[in-house]
Amino acid sequence: MPTNEKEAAAGLVEFLRACPTAFHAVAEVRARLDAAGFTYLPEQAPWDVVPGGRYYTVRNNSSVVAWKVGADACADGAYHFQMTASHADSPTYKVKAVPELVGEGGSLRLDVEAYGGMIDHTWLDRPLGVAGRVLVRAGSRVESRLVDIRQDVCLIPSVAIHLERGSGLAPQLNRAVDLCPLFSAGELATGAFDEMVAEAAGCAPADVLARDLLLVAHEEPRVWGRAGEFVSGARLDDLQCAYAALSAFLATENPRCVTVYACFDNEEVGSGTKQGALSTLLADALARTSAALGKTDEEHRRAIAASMLVSCDNAHAVHPSHPEKMDGANRCHLNGGLVVKEAANQHYCTDAFSRAVLVAVLERAGVPYQTFANRSDVAGGSTLGNLSNVQVSVHAVDVGCPQLAMHSVFETAGARDTALAIDALEAFYDADLLIDGSDAVELA
Numbered sequence: 250m251p252t253n254e255k256e257a258a259a260g261l262v263e264f265l266r267a268c269p270t271a272f273h274a275v276a277e278v279r280a281r282l283d284a285a286g287f288t289y290l291p292e293q294a295p296w297d298v299v300p301g302g303r304y305y306t307v308r309n310n311s312s313v314v315a316w317k318v319g320a321d322a323c324a325d326g327a328y329h330f331q332m333t334a335s336h337a338d339s340p341t342y343k344v345k346a347v348p349e350l351v352g353e354g355g356s357l358r359l360d361v362e363a364y365g366g367m368i369d370h371t372w373l374d375r376p377l378g379v380a381g382r383v384l385v386r387a388g389s390r391v392e393s394r395l396v397d398i399r400q401d402v403c404l405i406p407s408v409a410i411h412l413e414r415g416s417g418l419a420p421q422l423n424r425a426v427d428l429c430p431l432f433s434a435g436e437l438a439t440g441a442f443d444e445m446v447a448e449a450a451g452c453a454p455a456d457v458l459a460r461d462l463l464l465v466a467h468e469e470p471r472v473w474g475r476a477g478e479f480v481s482g483a484r485l486d487d488l489q490c491a492y493a494a495l496s497a498f499l500a501t502e503n504p505r506c507v508t509v510y511a512c513f514d515n516e517e518v519g520s521g522t523k524q525g526a527l528s529t530l531l532a533d534a535l536a537r538t539s540a541a542l543g544k545t546d547e548e549h550r551r552a553i554a555a556s557m558l559v560s561c562d563n564a565h566a567v568h569p570s571h572p573e574k575m576d577g578a579n580r581c582h583l584n585g586g587l588v589v590k591e592a593a594n595q596h597y598c599t600d601a602f603s604r605a606v607l608v609a610v611l612e613r614a615g616v617p618y619q620t621f622a623n624r625s626d627v628a629g630g631s632t633l634g635n636l637s638n639v640q641v642s643v644h645a646v647d648v649g650c651p652q653l654a655m656h657s658v659f660e661t662a663g664a665r666d667t668a669l670a671i672d673a674l675e676a677f678y679d680a681d682l683l684i685d686g687s688d689a690v691e692l693a
Contacts, residue, residue: 252675257496257668258472258480264492265470265482269380269397270463271311271514274337274488276395278313278495278512279305285499287315292533298541306534309524310382310393311337311514314534319504323542329555330535331682332509333498333674334526334637335491335562336516339484340365340656342372342428344379344462348442355435359403359442361428361464365517369422371658372466376401377430381462383450391458396449401467403430430464466658478584478664485660487516489650490561493667497674505681505693507538516562516633526633532640555684557606558645559677560598560634561670563662564588564621566651579622581651583663586617587673590632590647598634602687603646607677609692614676617669619651644684648673 268274279289287303290296298304300323305315322328342361350358363369380397405428413420422428432442440454446462447454470482491512498510515525524530539549566583567575581588589607591599611618623629634647650670652662681693 252496252668252671254665254668255477257671258664260496261480261489261492261667262470262472262482265484265488268337268484268488269378269465270382271337272382272395272461273380273397274491274512275307275311275313278315278491279307281495281499282315296537296541298538300542304538308528308530309514312512312524312530314509314511314531315498316507316509316534316538317498317502318507318538318542319502321504322507323544324505327505327683328507328544328548328552329682329684330507330509330552330643331503331556331678331680332511332531332558332643333494333677334511334513334531334558334560334633335494336487336513336526336633337491338365338514338517339486339488340367340517342430342464344442344460344464349432349439350429351439356431357433357437357439357441358429359432361430363424363428364463366656368654368657369424369428370420371654372428372464373405373407375404375658376467377403377405378465378467379403379446379462380465381460383446383457383462384459385450385452386456386458387452394450396446396462397465398445398449399467402445403432403464405430468659472664474664479661480664480667481659481661483659485652485662486563486655487561487649489652489662489667490563490670493650493670494561494674496671497678500671501675501678503679503681508678509535511637513633513637520633520636526637527639529640531637535641553641553643554686556643557603557682557684558598558634558637558641558643559607559674560632560637560645560647561674562632562634562647562649563652563655564590564649565655566653566663568653574624576622576624579620581619581621583651583653584665585619585651585663586666586669587611587648588619588621588651590621590649592623592629595635596629596631597647598638598645599647603644606644606682606684606690607646607648610676610680611673613692614672616673616676618673644687
């Protein structure tokens with residue numbers, strides 16, 4: 250049954266509000282998994298996995314893998330995985346270990362560095378908060394605690410156009426000079442930032458041992474437009490896909506395979522971390538699941554060869570003022586449905602086989618889809634699908650929701666596309682894909 254478009258858009262807005270950082274996103278995903286009856290399996294503990302069970306594990310509290318073992322998934326010759334993967338991190342600025350810069354008149358600025366490739370100027374002149382995790386001393390323990398300082402506590406001011414003659418309309422911003430947010434004009438003393446963080450973490454400043462804190466824009470996400478066509482907010486890339494994939498995963502029950510939902514951290518900085526798509530997290534979870542189900546290493550390797558991944562990361566919609574920046578034929582639009590992305594340089598993992606499998610699934614389900622490729626004279630970006638495939642080599646296809654202003658502090662997408670993405674990913678999870686090498690696939 251088609252997903253209700255208004256409910257899906259409203260659900261996305263709620264999800265965006267709850268997920269200012271990847272740490273908060275994983276906490277939100279865990280809460281939804283717990284409510285759906287999933288069992289948490291810590292990586293350092295023994296795993297007990299049975300047919301019909303539903304489970305999840307986390308790494309670094311910023312990446313999560315969840316899976317459901319179909320009641321008939323372990324049948325001889327049919328055991329395999331059908332997976333989606335997205336990411337929960339977004340471009341922003343990270344606060345450094347020594348957080349304050351003292352300036353003119355006793356002012357304090359925060360010493361930050363770029364995390365990922367954001368559009369710098371979109372962060373100017375808007376109140377900002379701080380969120381992330383803090384490691385605190387608690388007796389003989391060191392504990393991780395989430396913080397989300399919702400108060401507007403800093404701002405990155407522009408230089409007045411009168412002082413930037415000739416470049417005020419397109420300022421050249423130096424990240425070490427121009428993008429350190431103002432924290433105090435002189436009322437606060439050095440150490441005030443650490444005091445604020447300790448208060449948010451519920452401890453004394455001396456007990457804050459380390460922190461991963463990021464700047465967060467507080468403009469509320471929303472559905473808007475005369476016809477309600479648009480949804481805008483921070484971190485649509487890639488929380489829109491993370492939300493759509495999670496919604497589809499929770500809504501489906503496929504008794505014939507192991508369905509998997511993965512959401513990684515650190516895609517925006519290359520994925521090469523212990524919790525990124527290049528890590529062993531997904532490979533470890535799949536291998537341990539197979540072992541707990543009594544599968545041999547040979548049977549696990551055969552299952553991987555028969556499996557498929559849909560890598561979900563947002564796509565560039567045609568900009569209404571600059572259609573010339575898109576490929577002449579392979580272009581997508583807001584509210585047109587999930588986008589299948591392909592690149593000859595393999596920055597996207599789609600190939601003819603994986604495209605054909607997904608297209609066959611979507612067309613059988615009557616779900617619309619679109620196509621995207623970069624202009625042939627533009628290098629384009631990359632995503633996590635081909636990186637994840639380094640550790641778990643399966644047939645894989647890259648998809649995403651179309652959006653505008655990718656990597657802006659406030660991005661825009663189509664209000665219909667979340668529901669259309671959920672429908673598409675539900676169709677994928679519901680299908681039973683019997684893959685025969687790269688020669689054929691039976692859509693059971």
